[in-house]
Amino acid sequence: MLDQTQTALDGISVSIRDLQLSFGAVNVLQDLNLDIAKGEFLVLLGASGCGKSTLLNCIAGLLEPTGGQIFIEGQNVTWAEPSERGIGMVFQSYALYPQMTVKGNLSFGLKNARVPKDEIERRVTRAAELLHLQPLLDRKPAALSGGQRQRVAIGRALVRDVDVFLFDEPLSNLDAKLRAELRVELKRLHQSLANTMIYVTHDQIEAMTLADRIAIMRGGVIQQLAQPLEIYNRPANLYVAGFIGAPPMNFIRGRIEGSEFVGPVRMPLTGYGWSEGPWTSGDTVFGIRPEHVKIGDDARHCACQTEVTIEVVEPMGADTLLWTRIGGDEFRIRLDGQTTIHEGQTLPIGFDIDCASLFDAQSEQRI
């Protein structure tokens, strides 16, 4: 019996089968299936309230699913205690025990598990080294900076020698600069530990840079599960397309007529990488990312060209954002570097089909 399971789950660290969870009448998770490979860094990405934390809490054993199964390292842990699952968890607020020192925080779990003293010492020392916490061991959390607290929270999972790390928005309480640094540190940590990591965030930069694969969730359903650039370049539906990318993708509503997209602009579809057979008619949404819009001379070579009047110019230093409108809808253009374009100016723009996305206007799915 067990053998069979074992085989089926070979190479898989966390497996979620038909998971359901409802709070009273509200279904938060609906028949969710997800397999996470050993050593994989999976990011759960989605808007607030989409059920990311709920899913993570189910994996951790902090919420009891209404239905379905959860396997970790081949064991059915659906009903196991959190501490028996071989998981460690890092919370958004870090949830450090405020009155214990860093050392106390790291060793509290081990003491409870009656790990021998010298073993505790050994593990705490190792974790402290790995996370550069040695000089802080005797401080209390209140005397630590945000980044340091976050490292302690990771250390608390680390000392327990777990198979799977769960992170619930561990960076969202930090300021932008620190966030960028810790992101890289986390990535390095993952490379050196090679544990499975499941990471919840609603920051797409984090998701893009950290993930081996991203699962984009909405209303308790996974919309797309794929590698970051796959999601960026070939979003599975309108929701994902609008969600990923800042500034977001521009959408132009229109129809496909023959081999052409017809709307406020016309665009031949030759060369488009169809996901679902080539369509020749139907209401369609055409999507193009702001950085894929060309202006001025560059626009001349594009398959689709038009003219727009710039409403707002936002220079950001490394790049510049132009706000305009096509067919009444807002349309954003991102330029590298600085520019002399000013508000009110009229510009020729253009874009090509190879970096565009097409969506069925009804089902909102990529076509």
Add this chain to the structure above:
Amino acid sequence: MLDQTQTALDGISVSIRDLQLSFGAVNVLQDLNLDIAKGEFLVLLGASGCGKSTLLNCIAGLLEPTGGQIFIEGQNVTWAEPSERGIGMVFQSYALYPQMTVKGNLSFGLKNARVPKDEIERRVTRAAELLHLQPLLDRKPAALSGGQRQRVAIGRALVRDVDVFLFDEPLSNLDAKLRAELRVELKRLHQSLANTMIYVTHDQIEAMTLADRIAIMRGGVIQQLAQPLEIYNRPANLYVAGFIGAPPMNFIRGRIEGSEFVGPVRMPLTGYGWSEGPWTSGDTVFGIRPEHVKIGDDARHCACQTEVTIEVVEPMGADTLLWTRIGGDEFRIRLDGQTTIHEGQTLPIGFDIDCASLFDAQSEQRI
């Protein structure tokens, strides 16, 4: 006396002279001088705790300065009540009166000033139109979204027909998407109202996109006061250089020897736009922004070339960030679009002097 001041302050909306403020023994503002032109959009930018809010509160009259004077529209208002200064203020938390309707919030200040009823009505209607608040007038703040609350907060200043708007991080409680939208709206508002606006933030994107001029503060002292791109391209000192730009500027420590910068890399200085006469010797920090680093073939034409091993690749969709090291210090490279470069790969890189900055290693000032 007054006449003389008047002349000196012609065209100037807010003038701050030798402003000092200390909380007990802590000097938060030190001899601060700042003139803000009529209709200017000035952004105060700085890290947390640098005294931005304190300065704004002094201007608003919510804090009494320990020394110095403040003029608004030619009047010395150093000791005037907040409501007598002709200023309106928008707070981070919006600070709407929760028990009053939107209309009540808008008219509270006018009622306090005993403005006649029909005049109140007129102004509230005008502000509501301008800010698209008409359908919300009878709601309470709890029933508004973040963006709507922000508009009400602005409206509260608007109805009072003030000369100067003060904003204290008005967008930082909102999510990224809404922030980007409201930023643009604010800019449009400024264009149509043409009031003087003083805007506190620690978000540099906001600062870059909104400001006519940015004042970068640190420890209660203004580090640089200039137009956004001037600050971005010619930061006045190491602090500003490191503060502005995300990812931040790369620094390489070395010396100037003759007409060359010598450090982990060598760089001829011909063509550099000196701020302080050409130097020919001395410890120097060389700064280059990540987006100005060229790789591969493009690097071949650069004045300075070297080879680096990529440690981390962060693909972000629209662009990619590479992390490496030069002379032991972290070095970031930003590439447009997506790339196939992978971790561990060795790359030739290069950069030119015309987009670089040089700083004196001692004084940390731009040279």
Add this chain to the structure above:
Amino acid sequence: ADLEVTHWWTSGGEANAVQELAKAFEAKTDHKWVDGAIAGSGNTARPVIISRIIGGDPMAATQLNHGKQAQELIEAGLMLDLTDIAEEGNWAEIIQPKSLLDACTVDGRVYCVPLNIHSIQWMWTSNAAFEKAGIDPVNNWEELKAAAPKLREAGILPLAMGAQGWQEAYLVHNFLSGTSEDLYYAVYRDKDEDTLNSDAVKAVFEELNAARDMYAGGNVQDWNLATAKVINGEAAAQVMGDWAQGEFALAGQKAGEDYNCLIGMGGEPSISTGGDAFYFPLIDNADTTAAQKELAKVLISPESQVAFNLKKGSLPVRGDVDLAAAGPCMQKGLETLAAGKVITGTDQLITPDAVGQIQDLMAEFFGSDMSTEDAHAAFVEIILNDE
């Protein structure tokens, strides 16, 4: 005018007695008696009375035990001088015994109206209780002591008493005066150290010890609840002032038939002449002052004296009233009074401070297993330290 009168007569018999005064006052004058009873005991009421007088918002008349209690108030000029009324009414003649008026007199001026004579040297016994136990009613403390075991057997409490210091302190006073007048005065008036340490005083404490045993299991606080036990025959005896008689009367019991009253615990039949007096705080209002004086006259009038004291079970302060209606117990008291077997009350001999301390001591003694030696030593100390 409306006269507010405060007092702490709230038990059944007492309230009836006060009613008589109020009726008489309202019948004889155009003034109104506004009753300000404060329940509990003097210990609850006195602070209120005193703080109101001191606080400048006094009542028009108030009960106080005469003696040292009011002296400072009088000296502070807070009390109405009644000398003119007293002279007009010839109080010096009619008030018997004279010591009562002396207690109201400071520097030759009269400040209070003595209302009644209270004696505390009484033991009340229940005939029904002895009947139940199958023994003859006792005639004195010694016999009660002897009968105690039998009473216990019959489930009867030999001695009822409220567990309050002031009630328990009566036992000390009564054992002392019951032994002899001399001993009583030597202790309280002369504060004679030798006497205090004599065997006679020590014996008193042995008696207290016996009393403690006899009263174990009583578990009531108020004196009238203890009296109720005697009335019901649940307890055999109670040592309490003559006002207990009011409760017996209210319960429809007859002296001699249902209960017996023994003066001086059945020993030396001396009675003290403590009692209640009315004081009239000085109020700056001519009408009120006039009314106060009228009230004073009513209080001392023979009709009121009779009516009040019959209900209250105490003795009138005038020698010239006819008390034919008085019951046998009151007659006993009157006889003793007439025989001149009168002792000065403890209130006049020692300070309220010492009285209070003795009460505390008794409370502790009866509420614990304090040894008689310790109690005696503490007692001696209190008396010797009193000024």
Add this chain to the structure above:
Amino acid sequence: MSVTDHARAPARRPRRLISNPMAKIAALPMIMTALVIFIGCSLWTVVHSFTKSKLLPSTQFVGFDQYERLWGTRRWLASVENIAIYGVVALVFSLVLGFVIAALMDQKVRAEGAFRTIILFPYSLSFIVTGLVWQWILNPDFGVQGIVRGWGWESFTFDPLHNPDTVLAAMLMAGLWQGTGLVAVILLAALRGVDEDIWKASRVDGVPAWKTYIFVVIPILRPAFMTATVLIATGIVKLYDLVVALTNGGPGIASEMPAKYVYDAMFNKQNLGQGFAASTMMLVSVLLILIPWAIFEFGGKKRG
């Protein structure tokens, strides 16, 4: 043009004295109370504790006589002992019981509102009422003892009010009944404020709930415990009504309390000096407890 009339603001700093005049006027009742009542009256009492005041305050100073007498009085000594015992036990029990109740109610129980009302309602009743009820329940003839005996267990004895050794326990029973509800509600409110992630973290760490309570949650609740302690402690120092209503100090002097000693000395024994001395001692002991605490609590903050 701007409506707000730009007042000709003075170029110089206005006089300090008149800044925020309204705030100072508004705070006047507080200042008066603090100075006149709390400081003034306390000082007055302390000063008069060195006099021979009897029924009326006098200025005849007698040095420490009143204190000598005070500390030589058995009833005072017993009172001090009683309040020490009662105080410590009541404090500990209130906090422990209050916390246990709060922790139980925090387990997402149904009918929490009903439980909360039940434990809180006695707080709305006065000590006089509380004393009466418990006197009635503990009455050996009618109350618990009587009933159990009525069931046939004749030797059953439960008469704490009339036994000097147990009377304090009876007082505790009544006192806790009255006051624990508030403590529980305060702690419950604080428990609700504890970051839920802390609980999750400790579950992931495999720490049993009771250990989490003791080692993690209780330390976090320190401020709430402080508030509760202040409330309980003020009640204990002033304990008077309950004693009067429940035992009147009895049996004997087994449940006497300092506040009652003060009251009796001042008004019954007509020895104000003695009462003032006793109340001064109460004041001093409160100071002895409060000042180190205040230094510990607030002195540290300023430095930190």
Add this chain to the structure above:
Amino acid sequence: MVDLSQTYTAPRRLAGAEGAKPKRRLSGNRIMIYGILCLISLYYILPLWVMVMTSLKGMPEVRVGNIFAPPVEVTFQPWIKAWAEACTGLNCDGLSRGFWNSVKITVPSVILSIIVASVNGYALVNWKFKGSEIFFGILLFGAFIPYQVMIYPIVIILRELGLMGDVWGLVLVHTIFGMPILTLLFRNYFASLPEELFKAARVDGAGFWGIFFRVLVPMSLPIFTVAMILQVTGIWNDFLFGVIYTKPEAYPMTVQLNNIVNSVQGVKEYNVNMAATLITGLVPLSIYLLSGKLFVRGIAAGAVKG
């Protein structure tokens, strides 16, 4: 590193490994929690039960019966007697008179003390001035001073103010003694409100009172409820001040209650006493029951941040 191009598809349902959903492990736990809570509730509710039951019995039944047993024959006589007939001295109108006195004392005392304390808290938080914290410290310290220390001097102060025996004197006393705790509550609460609100109101030109009444007070309902409840119960239940600083015609209900309970005539009429007790407690009790939720909310807002 895992090869990610592969998608992991294991059999959808893994038979056998499922393991039946265990019985709710916590149910035993729950039973214990409810058990203990019910036991505790019993301790709290029993005295109330006894009071109510006893107050509905006639005296004979009280004497022979079980105090916990419900009345065999329900009678409201004790309630009527307690309310309208019980005697103290010559006054046989029960608690009825005391009730109105209590109302007359409680209403102004509660209002005045809350006004004073809330203004104090407001000044302490938003208009700090030199020494304000020191005064507050003294005030807090005052919460610990035994009343007995101050009874006597206050008699003198009231005499000098000519307020002795006046209801307003008592109101003043209640305001003074309610001040420490209430000020603490209000101060904590106002400190928890965003300071920006206060700043916004200043910019809007509202003055000291304008900010207080039009901005802060309307949003402070919970804490005003807490203060109201604490004061109503505290003042309604007060005995010591009521007896010392008033006179008989103004005695509050508690004094009346004490009088009735202590005016024993023959036997203690426990049923009347209990009825009187209940009647006295009815006002604060019903206020608690009606506003319990707000009370708890206010406590959370004002008291917890000590």
